Amino acid sequence: MKRKIVRKxxxxxxxxxxxxxxxxxxxxILHRISGIIVFIALAIFLTLLNCSLTSAEDFQRVQGYFDLFIVEFVFWGSLTGLAYHAVFGIRHMIQDLGHWEELESASLSAKVGFAITAVLSILAGILVW
Incomplete structure (x- = not known):
């Protein structure tokens, strides 16, 4: 008996x-990405902290790193990632409590979260630069 091959x-x-x-x-998706950014940034800044605590000369060297634009940019990006992760972590916890689960309220809370993160990112930029 022959079988018919059905192609979907x-x-x-x-x-x-x-x-x-x-x-x-x-x-x-961005909450997951910001978690990875915060994890990597933590490793970088703990390494810099360890280096800065070894001697006065190393402290001066690490302090000089923060005069470089790329280090300031990474620091700002890390603070922005931390702010995003914190804001949307709170949002997820509120959703776990049974609120903002409908599409409309979830969309609104995401938009508000993006706005809060933008304000915190600007404040972080002012702090860094």
Whole structure:
């Protein structure tokens, strides 16, 4: 007995640049990315702290690093990542308590979270520069 092979029409090449994620999905993905940024930044800054505590000369050398634009930019990016992770971590905890679970309220809370993070990022920029 011959079996019929049924082929389902599936997309062969899904172009992710054409997929429009909802704001809640974008917020969730960025929350994970900000966690990775904070983890890496913690390792970098703990290494600098360790180096700065070894001697007065090393402290002066590490202090001089913070006059470089790239180090200031990394510091600002780390503070922004930490702010984002904290704001959206609080948002996720509130959702775990049963609030903001509907699409409308979740979208609004994500937009508010982005606005709060933008303000904190600007404040971090003022602090760094």
């Amino acid at each position: 029409e599936r997309p062969k090449n899904l172009d992710l640049s054409t997929v429009q994620f909802p704001i809640t999905a974008t917020a969730s």
